[in-house]
Amino acid sequence: MECRVLSIQSHVVRGYVGNKSATFPLQVLGFEVDSINSVQFSNHTGYGHWKGQVLTAEELNVLYEGIKLNNVNHYDYILTGYSRDISFLVTVVDIIKELKKANPSLVYVCDPVMGDQGAMVSSYPHTSSYAKWQPLLLFCDIIFHRLLTGRKINTEEDAIEVMDLLHKMGPETVVLTSTDLPSKQGDQFLVALGSQKIKKPDGTNTDQKICMDIPKVDAVFVGTGDLFAALMLAWTHQHPKDLKTACEKTVSVMHHVIKRTITYANEMAGPGKRPTPAQLELRMVQSKADIENPAIVVEAKVLQKSSQ
Amino acid sequence: MECRVLSIQSHVVRGYVGNKSATFPLQVLGFEVDSINSVQFSNHTGYGHWKGQVLTAEELNVLYEGIKLNNVNHYDYILTGYSRDISFLVTVVDIIKELKKANPSLVYVCDPVMGDQGAMYVPENLLPVYKNKVVPLADILTPNQFEAELLTGRKINTEEDAIEVMDLLHKMGPETVVLTSTDLPSKQGDQFLVALGSQKISKVSDGTNTDQKICMDIPKVDAVFVGTGDLFAALMLAWTHQHPKDLKTACEKTVSVMHHVIKRTITYANEMAGPGKRPTPAQLELRMVQSKADIENPAIVVEAKVLQKSSQ
Numbered sequence: 001m002e003c004r005v006l007s008i009q010s011h012v013v014r015g016y017v018g019n020k021s022a023t024f025p026l027q028v029l030g031f032e033v034d035s036i037n038s039v040q041f042s043n044h045t046g047y048g049h050w051k052g053q054v055l056t057a058e059e060l061n062v063l064y065e066g067i068k069l070n071n072v073n074h075y076d077y078i079l080t081g082y083s084r085d086i087s088f089l090v091t092v093v094d095i096i097k098e099l100k101k102a103n104p105s106l107v108y109v110c111d112p113v114m115g116d117q118g119a120m121v122s123s124y125p126h127t128s129s130y131a132k133w134q135p136l137l138l139f140c141d142i143i144f145h146r147l148l149t150g151r152k153i154n155t156e157e158d159a160i161e162v163m164d165l166l167h168k169m170g171p172e173t174v175v176l177t178s179t180d181l182p183s184k185q186g187d188q189f190l191v192a193l194g195s196q197k198i199k200k201p202d203g204t205n206t207d208q209k210i211c212m213d214i215p216k217v218d219a220v221f222v223g224t225g226d227l228f229a230a231l232m233l234a235w236t237h238q239h240p241k242d243l244k245t246a247c248e249k250t251v252s253v254m255h256h257v258i259k260r261t262i263t264y265a266n267e268m269a270g271p272g273k274r275p276t277p278a279q280l281e282l283r284m285v286q287s288k289a290d291i292e293n294p295a296i297v298v299e300a301k302v303l304q305k306s307s308q
Numbered sequence: 309m310e311c312r313v314l315s316i317q318s319h320v321v322r323g324y325v326g327n328k329s330a331t332f333p334l335q336v337l338g339f340e341v342d343s344i345n346s347v348q349f350s351n352h353t354g355y356g357h358w359k360g361q362v363l364t365a366e367e368l369n370v371l372y373e374g375i376k377l378n379n380v381n382h383y384d385y386i387l388t389g390y391s392r393d394i395s396f397l398v399t400v401v402d403i404i405k406e407l408k409k410a411n412p413s414l415v416y417v418c419d420p421v422m423g424d425q426g427a428m429y430v431p432e433n434l435l436p437v438y439k440n441k442v443v444p445l446a447d448i449l450t451p452n453q454f455e456a457e458l459l460t461g462r463k464i465n466t467e468e469d470a471i472e473v474m475d476l477l478h479k480m481g482p483e484t485v486v487l488t489s490t491d492l493p494s495k496q497g498d499q500f501l502v503a504l505g506s507q508k509i510s511k512v513s514d515g516t517n518t519d520q521k522i523c524m525d526i527p528k529v530d531a532v533f534v535g536t537g538d539l540f541a542a543l544m545l546a547w548t549h550q551h552p553k554d555l556k557t558a559c560e561k562t563v564s565v566m567h568h569v570i571k572r573t574i575t576y577a578n579e580m581a582g583p584g585k586r587p588t589p590a591q592l593e594l595r596m597v598q599s600k601a602d603i604e605n606p607a608i609v610v611e612a613k614v615l616q617k618s619s620q
């Protein structure tokens with residue numbers, strides 16, 4: 001397999017978020033990963049302390065310039081995640097536009113990290129406006145929604161509508177990585193949904209919508225969203241017209257990594273103690289076999305196939 | 309295996325040198341790798357163009373401070389490679405001293421990158437820093453012939469010279485020394501280069517010291533690779549960890565992995581370049597990801613000869 005990914009995410013010295021979370025799984029699955037580190041921090045910001053440096057938009061440009069001058073600005077995938085800085089984001093968009101011109105079949109996998117549970121991850125007011133994300137969305141091929149459409153999701157029908165709205169904004173593949181929708185399997189489960197537009201051989205469009213019940217885990221993990229996006233890249237690449245399988249593999253790997261992590265963290269913390277952020281770092285390296293060949297532990301339900 | 313490495317090396321966006329070269333193999337072999345990127349460049353400096361930013365000694369301190377404040381400055385290994393900057397190197401030394409205090413059994417794997425084939429490619433004033441501050445802290449040292457000669461002030465013309473130089477390096481600090489390449493003539497002919505290694509082993513039973521000295525003939529490859537030294541040091545870390553008192557096996561595995569990676573790389577590079585054309589630096593980037601199986605479980609393709617076991 002000859003597949004090159006450009007990943008523009010954070011770097012932490014210790015732990016697994018951003019590029020640290022995305023790179024190893026992709027490399028283990030055979031992808032060439034070029035990585036631009038948007039920051040270098042000692043560790044993620046959920047620890048008691050964190051220190052480090054950020055890359056400016058100008059410095060990002062300089063790095064890209066180096067790649068371009070050597071004529072190696074050819075990628076099959078781009079992967080981006082968390083960004084606090086709007087000028088940085090704008091520079092990323094410009095780079096992606098250029099890379100798509102160099103390779104029109106480039107796939108942009110975008111995790112527009114903005115918030116969870118209704119709260120913004122970033123405190124910058126401009127990121128709360130989905131309109132700012134529009135330029136990005138036009139170029140996204142695979143996207144993970146949290147707050148982009150400004151629409152609330154209270155029912156499965158709402159979820160389907162939101163995914164269709166997102167399709168209209170650009171991406172052909174949309175995954176709602178977690179929702180508060182009630183699961184038929186009970187309150188120990190959360191509901192995730194996905195939607196993929198597929199062109200049929202006869203030229204018509206169809207779409208596959210799927211739904212999964214994912215076991216909840218009683219802990220706060222950091223870096224799992226970054227891992228999810230990287231795995232979706234890998235499994236949609238292996239299964240380009242089969243969102244069901246891609247999601248089942250992704251969610252299964254997530255399950256194994258998280259289970260291994262929580263077991264280790266509880267061991268380290270000791271009985272009755274809540275594990276620390278350091279103890280809760282994903283057991284990434286230890287999960288290599290699960291990444292390579294995941295035992296499937298979740299079944300995605302196909303919701304509807306409608307022709308348009 | 310619960311083993312944490314702190315690696316302080318370069319990061320390149322594209323390609324495999326420094327931390328890019330060292331991290332994947334170590335992770336694949338089960339090590340937790342914390343990495344401080346001393347620079348971020350678009351690619352290595354052997355390409356037509358390269359651009360990027362360097363980390364200052366102060367910024368390095370700030371990153372280490374973050375690790376320390378969280379009480380996670382506990383490592384089993386430290387790995388360092390190429391450095392151009394005296395103040396940066398001095399800061400690295402201070403960090404290592406502190407980490408050794410926090411964990412006295414910490415192993416410092418040091419590649420004293422200074423030059424090759426008789427020419428220095430770092431500022432000359434780094435040599436005294438290596439000699440006086442860095443090498444004394446090292447536990448495993450992987451110099452090439454030129455670097456070993458610089459550090460000891462002795463030339464290597466014969467195998468006896470090489471053995472003397474390795475013993476001199478032991479006296480400076482490291483218990484394990486590997487001369488990663490020399491110009492010594494190989495008994496297998498001029499398509500081979502000679503590498504040597506020496507490891508001091510304390511006999512627990514009667515307290516005496518012994519050492520194992522080994523010698524390997526390594527097939528030469530007609531190409532210039534970048535990042536292979538960084539890969540070598542990372543693999544030596546991994547295999548000496550698996551085989552702590554068996555330098556012979558550690559070196560055979562390291563050199564075997566190197567062989568498979570290089571062979572795969574040169575094959576691919578020649579394919580990409582086309583018949584009769586010399587591959588470009590971009591085409592010669594190590595086929596690291598494609599060599600995962602060789603890293604995990606290398607077919608052994610070289611046999612190290614044990615030279616002598618002498619008690620002291």
